[in-house]
Amino acid sequence: MDDAAFTDEVIRLAGDEIRTCIQCGTCSSSCSTAHLMDNSIRRLIRLVLEGRRDEALSSDSIWLCTSCLLCTVRCPRGIRPKAVVSALRQIYEREGLRNRDEAFERIFMDQIRNKGRISEVLLSAAYALRNPDATVPIMEMGIELITKGKVSLDPGTVKGMDEVRRIFEGLEND
Amino acid sequence: MTEIAYYPGCVSRATGREYDISTRSVAKALGIELIELEDWSCCGATHVPSEALAVGLAARNLTQSTLPVMTTCSICYSNLRTAILRLEDNGMRARVNSVLERKYAGARVMHVVEMLSEALKGREIPIKLNGIKVSPYYGCLLTRPGSGIDSPEHPRILEDLVRGLGAEPVESPLKMLCCGGPIFMPREEAALESTYHIIKSAKRSGADAIMAVCPLCHLMLDAKQGAIEKRYGLDLRMPVLYVTQLVGIALGLGPEDLALEMNSVSPLPLLEKVYQSIAKE
DSSP, rough: OOHHHHHHHHHHHOOOGGGGOOOOHHHHHOOOOGOOSSSHHHHHHHHHHHTOOHHHTTTHHHOOOOOOHHHHHHHOOOOOHHHHHHHHHHHEEEEEEEEHHHHHHHHHHHHHHHSSSSOHHHHHHHHHOOOGGGHHHHHHHHHHHHHOOOOOOOOOOOSSSSHHHHHHOOOOOO | EEEEEEEGGGGGTTTTHHHHHHHHHHHHTTTEEEEEOOOOOOOTOOOOHHHHHHHHHHHHHTTSSOOOOSOHHHHHHHHHHHHHTTSSSHHHHHHTTTTSSSOOOOOOOEEEHHHHHHHTOOOOOOOOOOOOOEEOOOOOTTSSSSSSSSSSOOOHHHHHHHTTOOOOOOTTTTTTTTOGGGTTOHHHHHHHHHHHHHHHHHHHOSOOOOOOOOOHHHHHIIITHHHHHHHHTTOOOOOOOEEHHHHHHHHTTTTTTTTTGGGOOOOOOHHHHHHHHHHHH
C-alpha cells in the first residue's frame, strides 16, 4: 500500500470527517495515556493525512489507546480518533506486522471466532505462552482470583456458532 | 413484574461473578424479572479493530430479544450503543443484516445503573447507608459515546443514586479517568498507573468505598489493588463495591446474595460502619 492509498484506507475505515481536522489538540489533551505516547493522537491524525504510513504504523501510540472515547466525545469536528486508532491497528495486522499488543488482540479475536465468548483464563494462558515476561503478573492475578472463586474455564457455549463465523467472514475485512 | 432482557457478558462467568450474582439478587428484590438472552456472545470488548465486525458482533446480541436489553458492563453497554448508532446508517445496516440470522430492526439498551435508578425512584430504603462516604467511579464508557445514560462531561446519575441510598457521594476529580483496564495485559505498568491515581484520588476525597459500575474497572480497582500497593509501596485498603452490591446492602440483602466474600478488598469495615450508624439511631 503506497502512502496516498494509506490515507484513503484509514479514511474509508474511520470516516471522511478526518479530513476536516484542525489540529486543535483537544483529543490529545483529553487522553489518559498521552504522557506515555511517542506521537500524540493529534499528531497521529496529521501523519495519516500526510500519508506518512510508516511513521503512523510504527507509532507506539496506537497500542496505548485505552479506547476510553473521551477524544471522540470532545472532537469539535466530529472526528472519532479512536476509530482512527482502530483503523491503524487493523492495517497493522493486515500488513503482517506483529508485536505483543497486536498478539493480544489476535488471541482475543480468535477466541470469539472459535467459541463465541471469552474465557479469561484461556485468554491469559494463551497470551502468557507467547509473552513469557507477562507470566508472573498473570499468575499473581490468577492466584488472587482462584482464591475468590472467580476463575472459570467455561464461559458457556454459544449455539449459533455458524452465525458468529458468518459475521467474521463477512465483516472482518470490511 | 417488569421484564428486562439480560446480557451478562463474558466476565459474568469469571472475574465479574459477584456482579452477576448481586445483579440477579437485586433485580429479584426490586420485582424485576431478568430474562437472559438465549444465546448471547461476546460484544468484542475493545479488541476488535474492524468497526463493521464490532458492530456485527454487538448486533447479534441485540437481535435476540424484543425487550430492552440490560447489561452490567460499561464496555458491553458502550459497544451495544455504538452499534445502534452505526446501524442508523443504511449501508452499515444492510452489510450487517446480510450476515445475521435474525435481522436487526432497532433495539433499546440500558445499563444496570439505569435500571436501578428507575426502580429505586420513590422506593422506601430499608437500610439507609447514613454516614457512609462513597466515591462514585464512572470510569470511561458508562457515558461514552454521548447521548446515552447521562452527560459525558458532567454526569450526576451515580451521585443521585448514592444519595438515594442515604450515603454521601464524595467528589473525586478522577472519577471519569479510564482505569486502564483495556490495555492491562500487554501494558500493565501504564494501566496500573491510572488505577493507582484513581484510588488515591478517591482516598483523598475522604471516601469509605469506591462504587464501581463495570467489571473491568472493578478488576483493576479491587483485584489489582494488592499489586498496586506492592508496586507503589503503600497501604490503600479501599473497598470497591459494585453498584449492585451497595444497592443490595441498602435493600437489606445478605452477604451471600451479594457475593461480598468475592471482593478482594474486604467490604466488612464498610458494613460495620453501616450497622453502627443504624444502632445509633
